[in-house]
Amino acid sequence: MATLVFLEHHEGELQKGSLGALSKASELGGDDVAAVVLGSGVEELAKGAGRFGAGTVFVADDPAFEKPLPQPRVDALAQLVGEQGFDTILFAASVLSADVAAGLAARLDAGLNWDLVDLVSEDGRLVGKRPALGDTVVADVGWTAAPRIALFRSGALEPKETGGEADVRTFDPRLEDFSSAAVMVEQAHEQSTGPSIEDADVIVAGGRGLGGPEKFTLVEELAQALGGAVAATRAVVDSGWYPYSAQVGQTGRSVAPKLYVACGISGAIQHKVGMQSSSTIVAINKDPNAPIFDFADLGVVGDLNEIVPKLTELVRARRGR
Amino acid sequence: MKIAVCVKQVPDAAAPKRLDPQTKRLDRSVEGAINPFDVHAVEEALRIKEGGEGGEVVLVSMGPAKAAESLRKALAMGADRVVLVTDEAAEGSDLLGTAKALAAALAREEPDLVLFGQQSSDSDGAVLWAAVAEKLRRPVISQVAELTLSDGKARGKRQTEFGYDVIEAPLPAVIAVSDAINEPRYPSLKGIMGAKSKPQDTVTSSDLGLSADEIGEAGKRTEVYAVGDPPPRGDSVKIEDDGSAAEKIVDYLSERKLI
Numbered sequence: 001m002a003t004l005v006f007l008e009h010h011e012g013e014l015q016k017g018s019l020g021a022l023s024k025a026s027e028l029g030g031d032d033v034a035a036v037v038l039g040s041g042v043e044e045l046a047k048g049a050g051r052f053g054a055g056t057v058f059v060a061d062d063p064a065f066e067k068p069l070p071q072p073r074v075d076a077l078a079q080l081v082g083e084q085g086f087d088t089i090l091f092a093a094s095v096l097s098a099d100v101a102a103g104l105a106a107r108l109d110a111g112l113n114w115d116l117v118d119l120v121s122e123d124g125r126l127v128g129k130r131p132a133l134g135d136t137v138v139a140d141v142g143w144t145a146a147p148r149i150a151l152f153r154s155g156a157l158e159p160k161e162t163g164g165e166a167d168v169r170t171f172d173p174r175l176e177d178f179s180s181a182a183v184m185v186e187q188a189h190e191q192s193t194g195p196s197i198e199d200a201d202v203i204v205a206g207g208r209g210l211g212g213p214e215k216f217t218l219v220e221e222l223a224q225a226l227g228g229a230v231a232a233t234r235a236v237v238d239s240g241w242y243p244y245s246a247q248v249g250q251t252g253r254s255v256a257p258k259l260y261v262a263c264g265i266s267g268a269i270q271h272k273v274g275m276q277s278s279s280t281i282v283a284i285n286k287d288p289n290a291p292i293f294d295f296a297d298l299g300v301v302g303d304l305n306e307i308v309p310k311l312t313e314l315v316r317a318r319r320g321r
Numbered sequence: 322m323k324i325a326v327c328v329k330q331v332p333d334a335a336a337p338k339r340l341d342p343q344t345k346r347l348d349r350s351v352e353g354a355i356n357p358f359d360v361h362a363v364e365e366a367l368r369i370k371e372g373g374e375g376g377e378v379v380l381v382s383m384g385p386a387k388a389a390e391s392l393r394k395a396l397a398m399g400a401d402r403v404v405l406v407t408d409e410a411a412e413g414s415d416l417l418g419t420a421k422a423l424a425a426a427l428a429r430e431e432p433d434l435v436l437f438g439q440q441s442s443d444s445d446g447a448v449l450w451a452a453v454a455e456k457l458r459r460p461v462i463s464q465v466a467e468l469t470l471s472d473g474k475a476r477g478k479r480q481t482e483f484g485y486d487v488i489e490a491p492l493p494a495v496i497a498v499s500d501a502i503n504e505p506r507y508p509s510l511k512g513i514m515g516a517k518s519k520p521q522d523t524v525t526s527s528d529l530g531l532s533a534d535e536i537g538e539a540g541k542r543t544e545v546y547a548v549g550d551p552p553p554r555g556d557s558v559k560i561e562d563d564g565s566a567a568e569k570i571v572d573y574l575s576e577r578k579l580i
Contacts, residue, residue: 010482010483068481068486069488070451070461070463071454071455071460071461074455094481094482095463095464095479095481095482096481098447098448098451098463099448099450099451099461099463100451101448101451102416102420102448102449102450102451102452102455103451103452103454103455103461105416105417105452105542106417106420106451106452106453106455106456107455109417109542110417110542111415111416111417111541111542111543112416112417112448112452112542112543113543114416114446114447114448115445127546131551132340132444132445132548133338133339133340133347134338135551136551137340137548137549137550137551138548138549138550138551138552139340139345139545139547139548139549140545140546140547140548140549141543141544141545141546142543142544142545142546143542143543143544144541144542144543144544145542151448176458178458178459178460181459181460181490181491181494182460182461182462182488182489182490182494183488183489183490184486184487184488185476185487185488185489186486186487187484187485187486187487188484188485189483189484196482196483198482202579226580238501244480244501245480245481245482245483245484250440250445251439251440251499251500253482258579259574259579273445280574280577280579282570282573282574284566288561293557293559295554295557296557296559297554297555297557297558298557298558298559298560298570298573299557299558299559299560300559300560300561300562300566300569300570301559301560301561301562302561302562302566303562306562306566307562307566307567307570310566310567311566311567311570311571313567314567314568314571315571315580318571318575318580319580
């Protein structure tokens, strides 16, 4: 098995999700695990992939890859797979990576399995674990031929630092005309005060049960005390209480932190699919029949206006901040 | 302007969803409906047409013959006609087969703009447009929450994990819209009555020049081996707040070394 992992980076950092995919590739072994970093001025950054299990990192340093657009990346990856003979290509889901993975599948006439939460080797074949039907079942999925392309659900895999050095090899992708037709004319980054929701070990999320946008302060203060990030449900994002980048669920991000604290969230399926892979779920809701209590590890029936500020105080006292 | 909107029939949200244990495919014998995310793409196409661009809105779909019933809602909203790729040989197509069939149907139509919804509600797929754009060799912009057309270009604004992007691409282009882009209209009675007489063409994969081994079961590059239950969660605890809930949460978290 020769695996290639697509490493996404943002503002000089390799993204946690793609490092998780790299660690997964490394864990599955095979004779060769390689990674690829595409960007402008990224060679130093690429070396860091060695610590997560990459033996080789292919780097294309080109202004064509400066902006996060998918189609030039399809060209680069297709060329690399063709030249190096990779049979398995792994991606961690993001707005960018999903488009790259699907474009590459079409280019290489290859199978793509998406929304995977795990990848294992069983009876000599690769099997992807894919939750379906609102995560009520898990399908074992596979590929009929190589190359195999896998797109992991965001937040599904944890990077594991194992140490090691990567051999960095540069290459020059040839770009197709149509691949450069779309151009980025503007890019704005929201100032985030804490970790992004996909990278956070702790997430505190607010839903309609907060009662109003001003109540997000309660959620933010608890998140800050726990050193976590703030997330929101679709209902409150639609109501304009919180920005979309914080939205967790079917039409937002999927997350899997160590701790997920849900405040005033009913637990509709739309939200559930984006967070139920969290290791520990604590839910605070005044409605004892809220569906979130069916999958929370600790369910608290009560008034979040009372409980959350008290909880924030206690956590602050404990952590000395 | 000719706009093609790719739409899909999915099991109605109210119908119980199940996987056929034999084929391990979604049981599609239940009542069908148009994929709710696609309705936003239909709405956007209609707004472009009504906004002065004029032209035609063509629905392009792949599925069983009965899918035509579900697509009628989009015709009732105002779309002009349907091209449905339907063929026994296309049954069971995976992403790749679907992309090939849709791309072939779209290539025949030569639209200026191809629109997709942001995901399918049944398979949670959110990647098809990128594969179709690749097959058509056209630029693609996904997750678009604001779309403007001018001077032969499409400009899309979208949310990403980090903020927002504005991306511009020359037409013809493939655009996937987010459901935040608009609030779809309800079909009027007149629209509903008129939908029945709108053209609904059915094409087969061989009409599109596709060989049987490119699509359906034969063209699949992925498969489902088994379907099982998700891993169970550990024991859960539910308490009612008697004034000490915050302390109890802290105890619970510290026992598990989460704080």
